[in-house]
Amino acid sequence: MRTNNQKLSIPTCWDHAVSSWLSCLQAKGLSSSTIILYRSRISQLARGLGSSPESVSTEQLEQWCGQQKWASETRRSAYIVYGQFFTHLHERTGVTNPARSLTSPPPPPREPRPAPEEAITEALGKADPRVSLMIHLGATLGLRIGEIVLVHRDDIEQEVMGPVLRVHGKGNKKRSVPISQEFASELLEWCERGNGWAFPSQRGQHLQPHSASAILSAALPGKWTAHTLRHRFATMAYEVDRDILTVQRLLGHASVATTMRYAKPPREALVRAVQGASLCDSRSPAIAVDFRRSDVTVTAEGVRLLSADGIEYTLQFDDAVLCALARQVDPEDAKK
Numbered sequence: 001m002r003t004n005n006q007k008l009s010i011p012t013c014w015d016h017a018v019s020s021w022l023s024c025l026q027a028k029g030l031s032s033s034t035i036i037l038y039r040s041r042i043s044q045l046a047r048g049l050g051s052s053p054e055s056v057s058t059e060q061l062e063q064w065c066g067q068q069k070w071a072s073e074t075r076r077s078a079y080i081v082y083g084q085f086f087t088h089l090h091e092r093t094g095v096t097n098p099a100r101s102l103t104s105p106p107p108p109p110r111e112p113r114p115a116p117e118e119a120i121t122e123a124l125g126k127a128d129p130r131v132s133l134m135i136h137l138g139a140t141l142g143l144r145i146g147e148i149v150l151v152h153r154d155d156i157e158q159e160v161m162g163p164v165l166r167v168h169g170k171g172n173k174k175r176s177v178p179i180s181q182e183f184a185s186e187l188l189e190w191c192e193r194g195n196g197w198a199f200p201s202q203r204g205q206h207l208q209p210h211s212a213s214a215i216l217s218a219a220l221p222g223k224w225t226a227h228t229l230r231h232r233f234a235t236m237a238y239e240v241d242r243d244i245l246t247v248q249r250l251l252g253h254a255s256v257a258t259t260m261r262y263a264k265p266p267r268e269a270l271v272r273a274v275q276g277a278s279l280c281d282s283r284s285p286a287i288a289v290d291f292r293r294s295d296v297t298v299t300a301e302g303v304r305l306l307s308a309d310g311i312e313y314t315l316q317f318d319d320a321v322l323c324a325l326a327r328q329v330d331p332e333d334a335k336k
Helices: 012-027 032-049 058-067 072-093 117-126 129-139 181-193 209-219 226-241 244-251 256-260 267-277 319-328
Strands: 156-159 162-168 174-178 291-298 303-307 312-315
Touching (some): 012 032, 117 129, 129 181, 129 209, 156 181, 209 226
Antiparallel strands (some): 303 312
């Protein structure tokens, strides 16, 4: 059986170039987990090709990559790493960059996957206090798993408007997330127990992200993971004011496009949007909702309608409503 060191071993002829590149990544402030991943990717390539990196041709690289049975996400990640490595090598030595022709597969459209409330409630009911704290940091503050393990007592600060948690995000980028006084006190209490860290390891440092991720995956039922807690936060935060820029800032995303993949619009908002765009004529339904005849009530305030999925609407008497009633309600029912 190969050890982890053997899996990450790099041929001697690649060692200098890889070390130089990794030092450059460290200088740019990339996280240790990202650097470990990049090293793993380039180590696999180096062992697969064997020859020195300076002698790798475009044909060799394309042929080797084509032989790998990777998922789209893995292939995309590998191509990014190879592109960065060979660009660095080209800038240092002037050799041709063989990775310029590698084209990453387009990322598939992702639907937000917020962990449902019942899954979180079930997990909290079984979790010990420290795991419960992890769940709250992900589900109610939107922290990544790598940010959760870095929570330290020095990151809890008191501002004029109340306490905030300084979050250490990707690329050493920091952001402030408002927290309640009660939650700040709870965090500080756990940090005092853990030599400053909210989630200490047995070695006295903080827990590693992969360990915390495994803990949360075991605590959450079914297919729900630590990252789906972050999706849950994004969805709930967006639902408050529909302010995607605020959610972007709280999540620490560089691009609002990324945030939009996290926040799932509530179904009621989708129904209202379609309803608002409907036309009241013979070619278009006035109300784009499936109303059941038995759940239509005419009152002094207007027409109360209950859709098939249980959403209640109250509509005023106007042309749109009359048009809707002509299609959805028998005239005899409307007189009642």
